[in-house]
Amino acid sequence: MDIKQSDTEIKQRVFFALSDPGRYKIISMLYHVGHEMGCNELNQHVEIDKSTMSYHLRTLREIGITNTRTQGRQKYVSLNIEKIERLLPGLLRLL
Template sequence: MNIKLKNEDEFRVQIFKALADETRLEIVRLLRDSKKELSCGEIGDRVDMSKSTVSYHFKTLREAGLTTTRKDARTKYVQLRMETFEHYLPGFLDSL
């Protein structure tokens, strides 16, 4: 079945692709600036796009390891995954 394990550069490529979009940069900035975790809806309200598109952006960030998600009843809360930023992009969040 040829299980392919990713090398570090494949992770880097996925991370950079995830960050190579203005909407997703804005989402990252909102999360960085928020003291608490934010719901998908709260973020979606600040990003003028269809909810399916916003959901797609969340998935892209999550699959790149840049965010984590917690579900509480109907609401999903998103927050940044700091280990990933620190490991692959140290200093970036401060410069954003």
């Protein structure tokens, strides 16, 4: 039940993701460490409330620029670098 999205629409959503300080930090952090991070590990670096963090991570997931892996009661988030690079090559280097 997905509504088809043009590349431009997705680009705009990526820019939207990067327009909030919290999300910018999350994305930047994930990119620069270069591997997945646990949510609490993220929380140590990006100090926002855990429910706010969850809210932002859901936004990023819905845009489709993060992947989530569950192991036990921990969740690990990583950037979908391929997708971002395909859509906006070179963008991540600018953060």
